[in-house]
Amino acid sequence: MRILFMGTPDFAVASLRRLVEDGHEICGVFTQPDKPKNRGHKLTFSPVKEYALSQNLPVYQPLKMRDGTALELVRQLQPELIVVAAYGKLLPEEILDYPRLGSVNVHSSILPKYRGAAPINWAILNGETVTGVTIMYMAKELDAGDIILCKKTPIDPEEDALALTMRLAELGAEALSEAVVRLADGTATRTPQDHSAYTYAPMLGRELSEIDWTRSARQIHDQVRGLIPWPCAKTVLQGSTVKVYRTAIGAETAARPGAVLSAGKKGIEIACGDGRSLYITELQAEGGKRMAAAAYLAGHPVELTR
Numbered sequence: 001m002r003i004l005f006m007g008t009p010d011f012a013v014a015s016l017r018r019l020v021e022d023g024h025e026i027c028g029v030f031t032q033p034d035k036p037k038n039r040g041h042k043l044t045f046s047p048v049k050e051y052a053l054s055q056n057l058p059v060y061q062p063l064k065m066r067d068g069t070a071l072e073l074v075r076q077l078q079p080e081l082i083v084v085a086a087y088g089k090l091l092p093e094e095i096l097d098y099p100r101l102g103s104v105n106v107h108s109s110i111l112p113k114y115r116g117a118a119p120i121n122w123a124i125l126n127g128e129t130v131t132g133v134t135i136m137y138m139a140k141e142l143d144a145g146d147i148i149l150c151k152k153t154p155i156d157p158e159e160d161a162l163a164l165t166m167r168l169a170e171l172g173a174e175a176l177s178e179a180v181v182r183l184a185d186g187t188a189t190r191t192p193q194d195h196s197a198y199t200y201a202p203m204l205g206r207e208l209s210e211i212d213w214t215r216s217a218r219q220i221h222d223q224v225r226g227l228i229p230w231p232c233a234k235t236v237l238q239g240s241t242v243k244v245y246r247t248a249i250g251a252e253t254a255a256r257p258g259a260v261l262s263a264g265k266k267g268i269e270i271a272c273g274d275g276r277s278l279y280i281t282e283l284q285a286e287g288g289k290r291m292a293a294a295a296y297l298a299g300h301p302v303e304l305t306r
Contacts, residue, residue: 001184004079004099006030010047011169012085015106017051018173019083024180026057027077030070032088033061066092074098081183083176084138096138101183103138106172108165110134110150112198115143120168121161122201124226125208127218130154131164133172135179137190144198146190148182151175157221160228160246204231211235213258216274217249235280237268237302243284250277255306263302267293271306 002025005016019026029052034043045053052059062070071094074082082103084091096103109119111134116122123131132152139145151171155164182188209231211220224233224247232243237260248267255261255271262269267279284290285300 001025001101001180002027002078002080003180004028004030004074004077004082005048005052005085006082006087006089006091007048007085008032008046008088009086011108011165011172012087012106013047013051014169014173015083015085015176016048018177019180020055020057022177022180026052026055027079028058028060028073030060030062030073030087033063065089065095071095071098081180082138083180085172085176090142091138093140096140104148104176104179104183105136105138105143105145106176107134107136107143108168108172109201110152111136111143111147112193112195114201115198116201117203119201120165121204121226124155124159124161124164124222127222128155129157131168133168133175135172135175136193144193144195146192148179148188148190149175158225160225162229206231209234211244212273213270214273217272217276217278218274220272220278221247221249232284235270238300240300241286242296243290244280244282245284245290246280246282248279248281250279253277258305260302260305263293263297263304265294268297268302 003019004027007016008031029048031046031048034045037044049059060073074095079099081099081101085106110132114122130152132150134150135148137145153171208227211233224244227233228245234241234243250269252275253261253271257271257273259271261271261277267281269277269279272278281293283293283296
């Protein structure tokens with residue numbers, strides 16, 4: 001099948017790779033413009049662009065999608081199908097409707113739950129135990145199109161958002177491969193979403209980072225997992241702000257929330273609001289490196305406050 005692919009981050013690479021491996025003709029790849037990175041502000045390619053160039057696929061990086069230039073590109077490429085995976089730009093209806101078979105999206109949640117920019121993170125932040133991917137026809141409204149198929153997977157209680165993203169990328173590629181076969185042979189179904197049951201997963205912001213120790217140990221554990229790799233959960237230890245990368249739920253305690261109960265090889269144990277403790281086992285000081293809490297304590301003693 002002649003496919004125009006649109007995507008930007010690592011999550012999208014798995015889907016593009018699967019389309020290539022399945023033997024489809026990728027007539028073009030749309031991805032976000034190169035962006036300056038790090039202190040040198042050197043322009044860097046998106047992961048999708050890097051992979052596309054390695055496969056000698058034509059890459060296009062339109063700055064705008066609604067001024068007619070992107071539509072003209074689509075017309076020139078003449079795709080039978082557009083596949084979108086975490087592209088990062090909203091597409092006008094004229095583009096969505098152009099291909100003979102329409103435009104489909106690889107979305108990392110079980111729709112209609114978690115429409116929006118950060119479904120993987122919010123599933124973890126909200127304590128979900130199951131998530132998955134949805135292949136859907138794209139519509140004018142965000143993530144509201146008819147569903148072709150879904151695949152579900154459990155969320156490991158210790159799995160962070162980065163690890164889950166990698167798993168869902170592969171699951172999404174598998175689901176996409178199946179959906180394209182159905183589209184090609186005319187067996188793809190359209191199941192309308194229950195729009196009354198939708199939830200929204202907005203972009204993440206730094207305002208989500210601060211740990212509130214009056215919350216339960218599980219909620220804080222989920223906050224830490226859900227905010228990796230950005231913006232990361234944060235707390236203050238001995239007057240210094242640290243990023244928290246990994247935690248483990250501890251034992252019952254009658255100490256006040258936020259009290260430091262122990263600090264040693266197991267990590268830094270802090271009381272939470274539900275009468276349980278939580279160990280910080282991996283963290284990063286401002287200007288420092290990510291490290292085990294035991295290594296951090298070697299240079300930054302923490303006083304107990306129970």
